[in-house]
Amino acid sequence: MxxxxxxxxxxxxxxxxxxxxxxxxxxxxxxxxxxxxxxxxxxxxxxVPTTLRPSNVSHNSVIDTKTGDYHLLLSHNTSSEGPARVHHYVGDISGKWQKRVSGFTASNVTLTFLGDRLFAFAGRENAAIYYSDRADNFTEWHEVEMPNVDSKFGKIEGGYITWDLSLLSQGIASIIWQHAPASNGKPSPIYVYDFELGKSETDK
Structure with missing residues (x-):
């Protein structure tokens, strides 16, 4: 239900x-x-009606300290029969809200500002980074290309993925990736990767 x-x-x-x-x-x-x-x-x-199936693990929010606007990302269906998408809700200081539908799906998103750029770090089962800019009023989202992490693992996916953003002001985002166990109850390794955002992503 x-x-x-x-x-x-x-x-x-x-x-x-x-x-x-x-x-x-x-x-x-x-x-x-x-x-x-x-x-x-x-x-x-x-x-947001129950028929759109909003996710209780996908929401994250942040306040724009320059404007006071409240930014929130929430994943739910576009219609009762439509696909799930991350929806970007913005509430201004007057209490008015706007809804914008992104072009991506994600869960466990961490939302944060870096200068005039709004970043969304997606984790849980798949690692991904998206950003939008103040220049276009945060209406467009762009995906950052993730590198192949090493010769053994082409992508960071599967298991459980979280982000450590304590060094984001230096342009570094760390991925904590616990691999899926071979079977239930078995231990699984944890990998940590430091992802350095390029100048094109952080120069705003």
Whole structure:
């Protein structure tokens, strides 16, 4: 049964004492013992029906510190019978939201800014890097070509893949790749690769 639905949004400007919804209305005052839940009225900022099958492991978000815009990536179907695509939702400081459909699919995406470039690092089962630019208002996504990692493994896929972006400011993204075990319960090796983004990807 599909049960994921909607994009819910709240914010606090007093370190979590009071909470407001997308329309700016007070929805919880923790000093009065009030809490937030999925049943709190007025929290859904964008309606995404269950029939589009939004993924609960694909969403990731980041705030553009230059504009205050809230960027969120969420994978769901384009229609009830359509294919899954990563959808780029942008909420501005006035509370208005825009939806843009990317041309790629991915799960476990980590979203982060590097200068005026917005990067999406996809992991879990397949490693991939996508980016968009402020120059075109982040409307177009481009894929970074991944190199063959070595003679033994042509691609980074299968098993479980995560990213370490602690050195991204230096143009380096590290991939942590745990290979699939030969059988359930068996140990499997973990490989770490440092991927150096070229100047063309980071010069923004």
């Amino acid at each position: 599909d049960c994921n639905h909607g994009i819910y949004y709240t914010y606090s400007d007093d370190e979590g004492l009071t909470w407001y919804n997308n329309a700016g209305n007070l929805v919880a005052d923790t000093r009065k013992g009030e809490v937030l839940s999925v049943e709190t009225p007025g929290l859904e900022a964008v309606h």
